[in-house]
Amino acid sequence: MAEERSPSNSNNIEMNLTAYGDSKVTQVGQINAAEVKIIVDRIEPVLERLQQISQPESPGVLKGGNPNKSLAYWQGRKTEIAQIQQWLTDKNTFLIGIEGIGGTGKSMLAAKTYDENEGFPKRFWADVSYGAGFSDLARQVLSEFGFPVPEQEAQLVDALVKCLQSGQYLLIIDNLESLLQPDRQWGSQFYSDFFKAWVECGGNSKVIVTTRERPELKGFEWLPLKGLQVAEGIALLTALGIRGDLGDFVELVDGHPLLLKLVADLLKEESREDPDLRRLADLGLGNLRQLLTDPKVIGQHRRRENVGMVLVLDASFDRLSELQKALLLNISVYRGTVDSAAAVAVLPGSSETGIERELRNLVKRSLLLEKLNGKRRFEFQPVVLEYARYMLYKAGNQTEAHQRAINYYLLNVKPAPWQTKEDIKEYLEIFYHWYQLENYDTAFDIFIKCDNFLTFQGYYTILVDFCVQLREAWKKTGEKETWKYGFVLNELGNASQCLGQYEQAINYHQQSLEIKKKIGDRNGEVDSLGNLGNCYNSLTDYPRAINYYEQSWLIAKEINDRNGESNSLNNLGNAYTSLEDYSNGIDHYEQSLLIKMELGDRNGESNCLNNLGVVYRILEQYQQAIEYFQRSLHIQSELGESKMGERRVEANAWLNLGGALVSANRESDALGAYRNARELYQAMELEKEVKLCNNAIERLSKPKTPVVSRRGFWVWLHRLWRWVCSWFRQ
Structure with a gap:
């Protein structure tokens, strides 16, 4: 059973709430300039969060497949739909962008386009709101559309472009702003490369994106999405069962769909017998008109819709029970959807059944969305998520909530060996939570657990995401001369090399080598020199590769690093073999083999034998x-x-x-x-x-046709001649 609702919120301004019966939108008195300033100071931090581009939370989670969005209360947008339909049939349009502030219905418009365009035989919806990597998106789209997935991650851009060129497909990428940096540059180079390649090549397929911010990229046809028209907003409020001067209210909030829905659901939950707009005064929103028209509140940079959103969210939050408040704030530490078990983990002492009931109550207030896919799961509207995270931060409960989330994932981790990225998803989330807690050393330890698996599976962009985050964090804290920082640079170099970015890889390995020299990490020097040799070997600069391999080998011998010696000798064997100096290649492989046998490294021994073969x-x-x-x-x-x-x-x-x-x-x-x-x-x-x-x-497997050699033919002909001569003699 839900707890009693708290009667007031200490953050709200106390007002005398006596409604004017004839007012268009209930307005209770006038609040003075001092009170306005208090309100502005309180909502300003939340508004800043709503107006900023969210930093990519990578390595992120891709929610792909189909939108799973309810269009039950869809209203209007005929002009916008007609424009999108025109672009979808235009042979010269390849990229369509739907741009608007949070809550304007970008995702809903894209979902309606997805559902109603059966002319595309195959469609794919990709929600990248949590910083999903391009690798995940490309692999899933290729698999869904029936195309082979290339082994090398660097080949995914080309593979996806060719896939889209080969047919008439629809790809929708939702919440693109999550992939952008504050300067509107791409967080991942692969996304930039893909969009540029797709604009240049094009085809019968279409790519639609929704975003709060336009990326710095040409080739888009942009649809700036505003609020609903007055008639459409009235129709929405009417469908939701709201009464009162609907047109005046729709005009006041510029037809912002999410704001209309939040107000409607707040009224229905708190004034079920009379969900009339006049009741807003009883809910702490009696001065909404004054605040949304006061130049001191709106200022030069604040959007009216965002101001209204924060005020309505404040009122909605104020009317929640203490349990519902704690639930909403604590689950905001998660990424993606959550189920009742995950919610209970960050709110111990509650039953799973009771928590699921409260989650569904929050859905009724449009503070959460519900997903039904075998099991009930819940997720935030992006705007509500930013609000909830700010409120959790303000309450000072972030650390405890993140720690509980970590404990939840630790109980659910899958033991190695792992086969797919899905098998390590709990570790990806644990890394994220430690990183949010600014405990970068522990986040590094989680990264190390997944490092080899991600390398062998070819998830190089995920490795880069891990390493870039750690590198940037340690740069800010001044911890740049440690073995962990050098290790991260080394891994960035290895991943860049595997992605074919050799010059960048060399730069990372050089930085790593300098750090290892400074801190006296001789074993690390062996690794960095060997990796530099590998880069130059890939660039077919074999003499320079041999130079680095020999430096690596000499240091390994000096410090008695037998495994480092063996690896350096094996690398030298590779370089000499590439130079067609086979005797030198064999000699180095055999020396490496002897050390592997001495160390009992059976897999290394097997690799040396293979190279000799x-x-x-x-x-x-x-x-x-x-x-x-x-x-x-x-x-x-x-x-x-x-x-x-x-x-x-x-x-x-x-x-x-x-x-x-x-x-x-x-x-x-x-x-x-x-x-x-x-x-x-x-x-x-x-x-x-x-x-x-x-x-x-x-x-x-093909049957072989006998082939007679020239010599064999003359032998056969000679025998035939001898037989003929013998026959005549007889």
Whole structure:
């Protein structure tokens, strides 16, 4: 059972609430300049939050698939719908933007467009309000539209553009402002690259975005969305059961849809017998007209709709029970949707059934939205979320709420090994909450838990998001000369290299190397020098790569870092092999192999054997190559259930063995090797490698036509001639 409602809010100005019966919008007396200033000072911090671009909360969560938005009270927007329909049929329009302040109905207009445009055979809705990475969006869209997902993250932009070019699809990206920095620049370069590429290439597909702020990007057709027209606002309030001078009120709030809905739901909950606008005076909103028309309140930069929103949210919040207030504020620390179990976690001592009932009561007041998808889940309107988070901050309860959220996720983490990003979603949320608490060292520890998995799975943009946040945080706190800061720079370099951004990767590794030299981290120097060598190796600058590898090897020897020695020797083997200096390549691989065997690093041993097999196959010494590949696979079989990186080593060994067996004319054995490789690559969702295996299997499975060599032909002809001569003699 809900608690009794609190009769007043200490933040509100006490007024004599005696309604004028004939007034258009109830106005109770006049408040003086001092009282106006108190109100302005109180609402100003909330208004600043509403008018700013939210910082990307990445690594974020993508809510994709379809809008799941109720259009039960839809009214009007005929002009706007007609404009969007015109753009959707225009062959020269590829990007459509719906722009407006929070609560104007941008998402609802996009949802109606999504629902009513069946001319697009496939549609996808992507809500990026929590800073979702481009990688997640591209992967989900490609999968939904039936297109292969490339292994390399750097290929996702091109893959998504080609996907949209190939058919007539509709992609809607909701809450785009969450991907922008305060200067309206992109938080993620991949989004910028995608939009630029799509504008340049275009096709029959359409991309629609909703946003509070326009990005610095050309090629959009923009629809600035205002409030509802007076007749449309009257129709909405009437449909919601509200009485009174509806037209005057719609004009007063500029037809702002969310504000109209909040006022209507507040009246229906608090004055069920008589939901008339005159009752606003009884709810602390008797001076709404004066405040929304007073130049001291609106000022030069405050929008009337935002001022009205804060005043109405204040009144709505004031009428909640203490339990409902605590519930609304505490669940605001979460990202995305929450269920009753998550809500109970931040509000202990309550029953899950009771909490779900109160969550549904908050839905009735339009303070939350309800999602029904197997299980009841709830989420905030973006404007209400900013309000709730400010109120939680003001109450000083942020730390406790975030800590409880962390404990909730810790109870639900999935143990390794993980297969998909979904398996580590709890860790992503735990990182977010520690980061919000400014406990960056603990956030770093959570990042380390996911680091290898994200690397092997190819989620490089998520790695970049993690690292950039930590780097910026430590720069602000002045903690730039620590091994953790150097490690983060190193990971940024590795991720940038995997994304094909080699110059940027070199810059990160150079910064990391300088820090490690300053703090005397010799093992870190070995890693950074090796990574610089890897970058130059990727740029085919092999002499410079060898120089860095040799520096790395010498330091590793000096400090007796046997694993570092082995890795440096293996890297030198790669560089010399690329230079076609095979004897040097073999020599370094063999030295690396001996150290791996000494250390008992079975997976490293397997990798060295595989590299040796590759060189001997190049040298056409196929039997020796086959033996190395088989030894590598034997180790993998001994290791048993492998982690992602080890599975990749095993898959590569099977693929290489298949090639060597073909070269040795053992094609039936090669067929089995390729099938084993394909099975492993399929499990890792590596489409390029799967295709490679399929091509090899198809080629080997075709029936062979006997081919007679030139020498064989003359031998056969000579034998035929001898037989003919013998026959004549007889």
